[in-house]
Amino acid sequence: SQTIHQWPATLVQPVGSPLSLECTVEGTSNPNLYWYRQAAGRGLQLLFYSVGIGQISSEVPQNLSASRPQDRQFILSSKKLLLSDSGFYLCAWSVRRKETQYFGPGTRLLVL
Amino acid sequence: DQQVKQNSPSLSVQEGRISILNCDYTNSMFDYFLWYKKYPAEGPTFLISISSIKDKNEDGRFTVFLNKSAKHLSLHIVPSQPGDSAVYFCAASDKGSARQLTFGSGTQLTVLP
Numbered sequence: 572s573q574t575i576h577q578w579p580a581t582l583v584q585p586v587g588s589p590l591s592l593e594c595t596v597e598g599t600s601n602p603n604l605y606w607y608r609q610a611a612g613r614g615l616q617l618l619f620y621s622v623g624i625g626q627i628s629s630e631v632p633q634n635l636s637a638s639r640p641q642d643r644q645f646i647l648s649s650k651k652l653l654l655s656d657s658g659f660y661l662c663a664w665s666v667r668r669k670e671t672q673y674f675g676p677g678t679r680l681l682v683l
Numbered sequence: 684d685q686q687v688k689q690n691s692p693s694l695s696v697q698e699g700r701i702s703i704l705n706c707d708y709t710n711s712m713f714d715y716f717l718w719y720k721k722y723p724a725e726g727p728t729f730l731i732s733i734s735s736i737k738d739k740n741e742d743g744r745f746t747v748f749l750n751k752s753a754k755h756l757s758l759h760i761v762p763s764q765p766g767d768s769a770v771y772f773c774a775a776s777d778k779g780s781a782r783q784l785t786f787g788s789g790t791q792l793t794v795l796p
Contacts, residue, residue: 577726603782605784614772614786614789615727615772615774616786620781620783622781659724670776671717672784674726674728679724
């Protein structure tokens with residue numbers, strides 16, 4: 572069966588520090604991969620998606636970036652965090668061209 | 684511009700009764716609609732979906748209804764159980780190869796024992 576991992580579960584970072592969140596998927600090949608952010612009391616906002624290694628599409632302009640160095644690995648990064656980057660970050664995967672996405676456990680990021 | 688809207692931020696229902704969660708959309712190009720359930724500090728869990736060519740899909744206690752002319756869908760939970768208490772998100776999928784999902788803002792369902 573397929574599983575999706577995210578780490579860390581919780582992160583507290585000072586403003587201006589770098590960020591690296593990692594997501595890996597097991598038990599599938601060539602998945603579509605997604606990064607979402609949920610701000611407090613809000614819905615899920617799509618940040619990035621990838622349909623293959625090295626292919627990244629950005630949905631929202633911000634100081635975040637994403638990379639997909641391997642087929643089942645998706646990384647969310649920032650060179651300098653802002654207070655507004657605080658939130659709950661979710662990684663998701665789907666079978667290529669299928670509509671159902673499956674989410675990881677999420678990372679709670681607090682920027683102080 | 685919110686393409687997927689859940690206008691009720693919260694809903695309280697007595698245990699054993701029916702819960703009805705509503706969702707409206709504006710984009711006619713959406714071809715699949717999904718419902719997710721989310722507990723605090725966890726990732727959303729997929730519940731049920733419906734293709735735009737159908738008007739009803741049922742899975743156990745969960746039924747989703749789609750009214751394309753009204754651009755409206757609803758999730759019915761019968762009977763409601765205390766463990767159903769969570770935030771429910773409606774999502775819509777486009778037809779692109781990336782199958783992006785557009786989410787509503789969620790409805791907090793509380794099932795009272």
